[in-house]
Amino acid sequence: MSRQIPHCTIDGPSGVGKGTAAKWLATQLGWHLLDSGAMYRVAGIAAEQAGVPVDDPAAVADIVRRMKVRFEGDSTTDHIALEGRDITADVREESAAMLASRIAVFPEVRDALLHAQRAFLQPPGLVADGRDMGSVVFPEAPLKIFLDASAEERARRRCRQLRQAGMPAILADVLTDIRARDARDRGRKVAPLKAAEDAVIIDTTELTVDAVCDRIFSLVKDSGLTSVVS
Template sequence: MNEKRVPVITIDGPSGSGKGTICQLLAAKLGFHYLDSGALYRLLALAAKRHGVSLDNMESLAVLAAHMDISFKTRDNGNTPKVMLEGEDVSALIRSEGVGTNASVVAAYPEVRDALLQRQRAFAVSPGLVADGRDMGTVVFPDAIAKVFLTASSEERAQRRYKQLIDKGESVSLAALVERVQKRDERDMTRKVSPMVPATNAVMLDSSTLTIEEVLQKVVDVVAASGIQPPQ
């Protein structure tokens, strides 16, 4: 498997824990590739809606997951790669609350996870990979050289999402967001296949009261302990 030949760092955790930001910063710092595994499930949720595939139809969702036309295109300014679905930049569309909720639904299906497993592992190419998700360290890259499980309180994560949505000009209830975060956590942690749980050898980090810089430094320290040092 690719992850045995190429150094892989996994950062798992719930939505809003900051793992996406940390993964991107870490990948840039190390010169590694970056995998946003959650984007794959969001893409599937969006593709299902566009192709009229019911979220209850596990078999059709699995076929769509295996064959959907997706790609990630690097931006010239080094920011998050553009997420492409059938040739269209859907980077913003897949970040909506509705798509996120539906992504959590389709991610619970074993057939869908199996269909996307090899697509995720294919991202592990030289010089290395930083993988962001919920089961990166437990299922997708079990032999990763360093694993982190990043979390934060549900209230703090809802507050972060609330600020993002307000900044976008969207009207949203903070109380409703807290409830949505808690329900998604429960669904992700209790699904039968690949539940969101820390790998037994993952380092646990709580970002509730930490700045992005403080979290990044802690993760860099974990990675350094595994033998990977950022280039000088």
């Protein structure tokens, strides 16, 4: 991985606002954006559509290596096609998030996706959003950020997102799903969800989206990665 290309990682559990912050930052800087969560969701959907058991790591990894995915738009989640079929809406479903969390525990699947993720590191720069971007995928990133928030606040945010998208959401159920996903992500043996040792940790529980973005942009400027001023 080249240190010559400026890049920043933003990690954290679901519902902390890392996706929103990463897309905003990439837009401000004119850099590429890697939404690694979207890649895992696509992988889970691809395995399910192929009739492959998601608890069979070798089979899922094989699907990941062979799947034909196309990302279009200003971010990796603007438009996503799998084998030529638009699956953008499917990727945003909560069921896709759960599939992603289930397959992400397998080393074989993570290895299969690693090369594809690192290929996003291209000029003029990259903002990488995920759970192990700073700790595993881009360990040499000049700036690593880890966002966190209470499970309760993250569940409330997710409920709002689902309802705004016209989907039903029960807070208690969403909270249960988030806690279960946290347990899987933090407890897996390979690339568990955790802040890199040199990451800047930001608790977003009491922060607005604008406040989080401002804090991140200040960190980027202070790091010397860019001379962009807003």
